[in-house]
Amino acid sequence: xxxxxVTSVADAATLEECEAVLNYHFQDRSLLERALTHASIAxxxxxxxxxxxxxxxAILGAIVCELLxxxxxxxxxxxxxxxxxxxxxxVTCAELTQELGLERFLRLGRGVDSxxxxxxxxxxxxxxxxxxxxxxxxxxxxVREFVLRLIHPQVQQAAESETGVNFKSLLQQFTQRTLGxxxxxxxxxxxxxxxxxCFQVAAQIGERxxxxxxxxxxxxxxxxxxxxxxxxxxxxxxxYAPLSE
Numbered sequence: 538x539x540x541x542x543v544t545s546v547a548d549a550a551t552l553e554e555c556e557a558v559l560n561y562h563f564q565d566r567s568l569l570e571r572a573l574t575h576a577s578i579a580x581x582x583x584x585x586x587x588x589x590x591x592x593x594x595a596i597l598g599a600i601v602c603e604l605l606x607x608x609x610x611x612x613x614x615x616x617x618x619x620x621x622x623x624x625x626x627x628v629t630c631a632e633l634t635q636e637l638g639l640e641r642f643l644r645l646g647r648g649v650d651s652x653x654x655x656x657x658x659x660x661x662x663x664x665x666x667x668x669x670x671x672x673x674x675x676x677x678x679x680v681r682e683f684v685l686r687l688i689h690p691q692v693q694q695a696a697e698s699e700t701g702v703n704f705k706s707l708l709q710q711f712t713q714r715t716l717g718x719x720x721x722x723x724x725x726x727x728x729x730x731x732x733x734x735c736f737q738v739a740a741q742i743g744e745r746x747x748x749x750x751x752x753x754x755x756x757x758x759x760x761x762x763x764x765x766x767x768x769x770x771x772x773x774x775x776x777y778a779p780l781s782e
Contacts, residue, residue, distance in 0.1 A: 704761070
């Protein structure tokens, strides 16, 4: 399939709309076009986003490592590594692509999204490629600002988890891969005064509810509920067993 002409009116408008989503104006828009081009539609692999993905992965990791180093001065190297492994992951990058709505700008070959859903690996690669393209185009500071704006909630969520593992992301990855479904979370109960409230949350996949878990915040309760759901799906002991009556 011939490569689209980036100078065409349609492409120029599309790229301009993508820049608005990213809140960044490219000096060289061909970098953005390449970042959005999957190998399935590129003339050669060198025309695809693979090289930019390679670079973006490294830049993203460096930005997150710097953020963790400065934000958690008391954390050990092992703790920082656990948080980074969650934040700089395929699951998180795919989530950020969807959060931005970048999937509608991707240039994909026929059949890639034949089931009506773009694979998470392609979404993740696109985010990393955009990071790489932005770095090549504007240098470290603009891309650092872009990443930090998006990544802070992911870092906080991973850091708040007692284990340093983002069970919600792991559960979503597992269920989308094996069941083609996305988990939801339901608050079943809450107890205690406003300043010491605890929440009971259950993960739900389709019509099935999994063993609920209590947590000192909704976010932590959701993390624990996701941990229980993963354990049930994999036939393992519950990490957050229900409290005895």
